[in-house]
Amino acid sequence: MKVMVVVMAMVLWILFFFTTPSYSYLYSREGLHGFEDLNLTELVYSSRMLPTSTGSNALPPPLMIPLTLIQGAAAKGAVCLDGTLPGYHLHPGYGSGANSWLIQLEGGGWCNSIRNCVYRKTTRRGSSTYMEKKLPFTGILSSKAEENPDFFNWNRVKLRYCDGASFSGDGQHEASKLNFRGQRIWLAGMEDLMSKGMSRATEALLSGCSAGGLASILHCDEFRELFPATTKVKCLSDAGFFLDAIDVSGGRTLRNMFEGVVRLQGVQKNLPQICTNHMDPTSCFFPQNLIASVKTPLFLLNAAYDAWQLQASLAPPSADPHGSWHDCKSNHAHCSASQIQYLQGIKCSML
Incomplete structure (x- = not known):
């Protein structure tokens, strides 16, 4: 198995704090405990990729790709949390990229309780009813050669995320009318794309x-x-390299949340058996316990000082009730020596 790891250093952490708007609303009680909104990382990337110039020097608008609902999915039980059809956005490739395919799995947190999942199914993260009918294809999905020289003419797909368990759950909660069908959505999406030419991919x-x-x-x-x-x-x-790490209070905020996701959504049955044979299911939802057994070439890109994990997993308000990490999280220059040492330890854990 080949794994290539790129860990972006402190400069990107600095860049994050000085170039992005505030997303403090993500850490409300509902958002923090359910993680059902966009992850901070995805929000930051999205905000940077969209054109912001106005007037004569404005950048041309990105390509807007319509949503395709997977019509045969319901018969396979592959539905969003609320029972609606899952979907994807596809822009066909051409020329040298006609038989090349790029699939992007959408992110957007998780839901780990009935309450959080019931809320989530009233949003685009749990129902195709609320999904955008068109999405801009930017970054790695861009059709512009100058922006995306490697993949601009490939078949490019964004598979929408509406299950809340990283496309891995398989269960339901009848009383709350919740469908935990992430694994089936993954399979239905791949089957539909294979029928549309992906089976001929080189x-x-x-x-x-x-x-x-x-x-x-x-x-x-x-x-x-x-x-x-x-x-x-x-x-x-x-x-996507989320660490099973001890938070600043000595607890395990993210592990506790992942445990809820795995139990509630029936993720265990879809986790790699090579991992679950010797570790508990929650541990096998953490990438650090999975990558050694992945046989396919895998490229990992992650910030050394992951701002989202610092805000929501390592030093969330629940683990820092007195706010001693507040200034450090907002600006690394305000971190104490002991806080810097803690962050250095997290960076080493990434490696």
């Missing part, structure tokens, strides 16, 4: 950001198995 890349980045690790080898041995297949996890 090269294919599975990517994802944040919760979608975790999904790209979980499904990497499954993706490889869709294709013949002659197809070149690789995976990319962007900001």
Whole structure:
């Protein structure tokens, strides 16, 4: 198994704090405990990719790609939290990229309780009813050669995220009318795309950001198995390397939340058996315990000082009731020596 790791250093952490708007609303009681909104990483990337200039020097608008609902999905039980059809956005490739495919798994947090999942199904993260009918294709999905020289003419797909368990759950809660069908959505999406030409791919890349980045690790080898041995297949996890780390209070905020996701949504049955044979299911939802067994070439891209994990997992308000980390989280220049030492330890854990 080949894993390439790129850990972005302190400069990107500095860049984050000085170039992005405030998203403090993400850490409300509802958002923090359910993680059901966009992960901070994805919000930052999205805000940077959209054109902001006005007037004669304005950048041309990005390509807007319509939503395609997977019509046969319901018969397979592959539905969003609220029972609506899942979907994706597809822009066909051409020329040298006609038989090359890039799949991006959308991110957007998780839901770990009935309450949080019931809320989530009233949003685009749990129902296709509320999804945008068109999405801008930017960054790695861009159709502009100058922005995206490697993939601009590939078949590019964004698979929408509406289950809340990184495309990995399989269960339901009848009393609350909740469908935990992430694994089935993944399978239905891949089956539909294979019927639309992906089966003829000569090269294919599975990517994802944040919760979608975790999904790209979980499904990497499954993706490889869709294709013949002659197809070149690789995976990319962007900001999806979530650590099973001790928070600043000595607790495990993210582990507790992931445990709720795994139990509630029936994720255990879809986790790699090579991991669950010797570790508990929650541990096998963390990338650090998965990557050694991934056989397909896997590229990991993650900030060394991951701002989202610092805000929501390592030093959330629940672990820092007196706010001693507030200034440090807002500006690294305000971190104490002991806080810097803690952050250095987290960076080493990434490596």
